[in-house]
Amino acid sequence: MELPAVLWSLRMTPSRATGYTSFFMVYGSKAVLPTDLDYGAPRVRAYNEQGVEASLEDAMDQLDEARDVTFLHSTKYQQALHRYHERRLRGWAFNVGDLVLHLVQSNKNRHKLSPLWEGPYIVMEVLRPGTYKLKTIDGRVFANA
Known part of the structure; x- marks a missing residue:
């Protein structure tokens, strides 16, 4: 009451x-x-x-x-x-060879208990500050970096 x-x-x-x-x-x-x-x-x-x-x-x-x-x-x-x-906030700069996690952007086929991050990925190349080309541990290039 x-x-x-x-x-x-x-x-x-x-x-x-x-x-x-x-x-x-x-x-x-x-x-x-x-x-x-x-x-x-x-x-x-x-x-x-x-x-x-x-x-x-x-x-x-x-x-x-x-x-x-x-x-x-x-x-x-x-x-x-x-x-x-x-x-x-702290700025993060990653170097080639660093292990990183990627934030999942799409909510398709997800529920509230789905993980927010996926990975780990390896930084292949630094395209510009804050933008990286990633690859999976087994060497496949990650398309959505």
Whole structure:
């Protein structure tokens, strides 16, 4: 019975990528909690039935602005994440004769327990940095290098 509480918590927590809650991104406003209704929170008391049309138009303008801000925030977040991961990458240079594994690119005839890498292969030739001609252990040239 804790699932609804966990889901509510996830929906009400602002995302690090966007800066807004998922509830706000879907509905365009902050959620009204049941306790806000019970105890008459200022937002609930300020609700006016006659001004709904005008406030709806204002909310739509704010939603468009919030989506623009979210897009910028998300882009900034992704760039920072990219810089973080780039910092941790190391370049690898292989020489002729090195043993390497090849990442399987095709998902054809594969399932979730299939290995991600195949090989080992021997580097036959360095075509340019990061591009190699490979051969199998028994000497056959690997076609998809």
